[in-house]
Amino acid sequence: MKIYYAMSISGQQNPESDKINTTLIEYLKKFGEVLTEHFSNPDIKGKGETELSNKAIHDRDLNWLLSADVIIAEVSNASLGVGYEIGRAVEHNKKILCLRKTSDRRLSAMISGCDKLTLKEYYTLDDAKNTINEFLK
Amino acid sequence: MKIYYAMSISGQQNPESDKINTTLIEYLKKFGEVLTEHFSNPDIKGKGETELSNKAIHDRDLNWLLSADVIIAEVSNASLGVGYEIGRAVEHNKKILCLRKTSDRRLSAMISGCDKLTLKEYYTLDDAKNTINEFLK
Numbered sequence: 001m002k003i004y005y006a007m008s009i010s011g012q013q014n015p016e017s018d019k020i021n022t023t024l025i026e027y028l029k030k031f032g033e034v035l036t037e038h039f040s041n042p043d044i045k046g047k048g049e050t051e052l053s054n055k056a057i058h059d060r061d062l063n064w065l066l067s068a069d070v071i072i073a074e075v076s077n078a079s080l081g082v083g084y085e086i087g088r089a090v091e092h093n094k095k096i097l098c099l100r101k102t103s104d105r106r107l108s109a110m111i112s113g114c115d116k117l118t119l120k121e122y123y124t125l126d127d128a129k130n131t132i133n134e135f136l137k
Numbered sequence: 138m139k140i141y142y143a144m145s146i147s148g149q150q151n152p153e154s155d156k157i158n159t160t161l162i163e164y165l166k167k168f169g170e171v172l173t174e175h176f177s178n179p180d181i182k183g184k185g186e187t188e189l190s191n192k193a194i195h196d197r198d199l200n201w202l203l204s205a206d207v208i209i210a211e212v213s214n215a216s217l218g219v220g221y222e223i224g225r226a227v228e229h230n231k232k233i234l235c236l237r238k239t240s241d242r243r244l245s246a247m248i249s250g251c252d253k254l255t256l257k258e259y260y261t262l263d264d265a266k267n268t269i270n271e272f273l274k
Binding site: 008009010011012046047048049053054055056057058059061062075077078079080081082083084085086087088089090091092105106107108109110111112113114115 | 145146147148149183184185186190191192193194195196198199212214215216217218219220221222223224225226227228229242243244245246247248249250251252
């Protein structure tokens with residue numbers, strides 16, 4: 001199974017984001033190939049992959065997105081990139097799971113109101129893992 | 138001309154966002170109908186339109202997006218909704234202008250590296266208006 005894990009890189013971060021992303025990517029590797037595994041590399045946070053042009057990053061990631069069997073998107077943080085990836089994946093009828101840490105902040109209605117994806121909140125990382133189990137089984 | 142103005146509602150805001158959005162929406166009305174004019178209403182910032190379900194908001198906004206002749210997206214703030222709208226609009230071959238206030242923060246490569254949209258930075262609102270003039274003429 002090819003898995004595209006989408007997460008905020010240049011957008012918002014919260015203090016837990018690093019732990020969440022590394023834990024979930026590691027967990028997803030039990031189920032298949034995580035195409036975007038390197039997204040959780042701390043070197044690219046906030047600045048991206050400086051050795052590649054923006055177009056090269058975009059085109060590579062889009063190819064991965066379109067080749068993936070499933071998209072797991074961490075949507076706890078505001079992010080143009082994650083939103084863009086979800087929008088394009090919806091148009092390609094991809095199977096999409098959006099995971100969001102429970103929060104008082106409002107989630108965009110473009111995500112919470114989209115009936116072409118599955119949105120699940122989690123409180124602990126174990127909750128998120130259980131949701132992944134259910135979704136991918 | 139039908140114009141979809143996309144902006145962060147539930148995502149990041151910066152101190153200038155209100156002025157930017159109200160000024161640009163008002164300016165765009167010179168060129169046609171701004172379908173999303175009410176987005177700049179301060180009552181919905183951070184909490185959305187509480188009288189509508191998320192699905193009703195999503196479906197209405199998506200219909201507007203797909204019926205628009207042009208998308209003007211303000212991408213200075215991280216936003217899942219704006220990213221999602223751009224992603225879906227790209228798939229429908231819409232004419233898209235992304236406007237971004239000059240900043241040291243990195244913009245997602247999914248926006249800066251996408252060759253199916255026009256991205257322009259602005260420093261003053263007059264710069265942004267001039268860019269709109271060029272783009273819509």
